[in-house]
Amino acid sequence: MTLSTLVLALLAASVAVGLSLLMGYAGQVSLGQASFYMIGGYTAALMATNSLPTWLGLLAAPAAAAVAAALLGVPLLRLRGHQLAFATLAVQLILLNLAGQQSWTGGDIGLQAIPQLTVAGYEFSGDVPYACLALVTLIVVALVSRNIIASRPGRGLRALATSEVAASSSGVPVAAYKLAVFSLSAAFAGLAGGIYAFYIGYVSPTSFPVLLSIEYVVMVVVGGTGSIWGATAGAVAITVLLQVLNDLGAREGMPATAPTVLSYGLFGTLLMAMMLFAPRGLVPTTVALWRRRTNQAAPPTPKPAQIPTET
């Protein structure tokens, strides 16, 4: 468990909280959340390498991701359930393919030598400042999400997750709310992506594979859909787990294929075990266990929003 793992875990948590808002509360599944992380990363990298002030790049990252999500969301959010899941995945594949072929994005090599983030004369360098920055970002993201969930629009989101027809007939502006929450979760991902670009110092299409998008969904579901703590716990657990597995395989005396075999095998096994024995996610299951241990009368827990099944 090193500091760099912590930075990446905190960044992943920011993305996962946004995705949890989208999946758990608004019921819209996105299999392409890494594409907004990518847009944020590339925006920050492009601005910084073209000698614009770096703090401007950091501000532009979430803005660019949100604008992209708003533009994409108008046609895409007409799709529901599995179709939306596929559409977001397709968008990411298209973006990856395009980014790998344009000269201004650096093609397959990507953008190298991104300068360190400098805010008001203070230069971020090393792990600790970035860890603090990522932590502050996560706190801001979590607070914004919490306040939205507790507000009137938040109730509207939960209503439209259950039934869009019923929600719109009760006066919830369904299309506008869906677009807003889609853009907001994209902005969170874009902000995290911007910080990632400055922290790592380079971006390329290989930094944002499709597996990363799937990982975010796994983090949300493993942690527990529809809870901010769940998304955070899931993100930290998965990131640390993958790091530990990589370190295990890279020890001396291991055969060359050991890291990949070990990390894939154990990761897959743990995923299956977690979902079979704690299908509601880590956090809700732990809370329920704790309540049972301390003999508190547990209040009836609301059922997590399921993916709308299409028959």
Add this chain to the structure above:
Amino acid sequence: MSAFFQYLISGLAVGCGFALLASGLVTINRVTHVVNFAQGMFAVVAGMTAGSLLSAGLPHGLAEAAAVLVAGLVGLLVGVVTLTKPGAGTQSALIVTLGAGFVAYAAEILLWGDDPRSFPGLNGAVRVGDAFIQKQSLLVIGVTAAIFGLLIPFFTRTYLGKALTACASNAYAARAVGIDVTRMGLVAFTLGGLLGGTAGVLLTPLTPISYDTDVLLITNGFAAAVFGVLTRPGPALAGALTLGVVEAMVAGYGQASYQTVVALALMLAIMVWRAARRTPLQHEGAR
């Protein structure tokens, strides 16, 4: 003209492979409401197994059939893990199939390494006019047509097929008339494994596969399956053939590097256009 014909046939062949994958996804999703992300893995397992059996000296035909059976067994295994724990929702089931895919990665690297592998299929080409058509492509198209032709009577005429269809339309009612829904789910997973395996065996001679080819396969299969809202095999077949042909045409006449982009963008455009013609009320009424 001959070039066009060549692209068309090779595109149809690849599209048929996607269609087999998609039909496996559709079968599993209809009966169990699980989106099976391990579907591409079945194809990889079958392709690799067939290659190993052929190099061990088994004759063509027998090796492929055995490989497809192995994929069916793997499908059954994934089904057992996914379905036998009651109370898990569709969302957690999706993650379980993902996990199964990762475990399979580990097994595949251990068994076959991580280099792309292939095996020779039907060699040679047929000459039609002045176009050369690979025999393997024709084989893929023929086998796929036969399988789709068999699937329709299987679902409508046999007891097993009817039971599967009953679970698909209403699991509660199916249970009430004495159909074991869990067992039907396992049958669906086995069938999905067999279909995915067939796709793998047929496509491997055309394009080499490695352990992580399943991402590409599942993306295209999922695209085709979603075309039929994951429940209808007909539109899934149409979607798969469209995908394959568009990719082949873009690669042939334009730039091969843009084939995925164009095909996916086209699929998205058609989906959005179709969704725009349905009101939310129609959508929710169809649940």
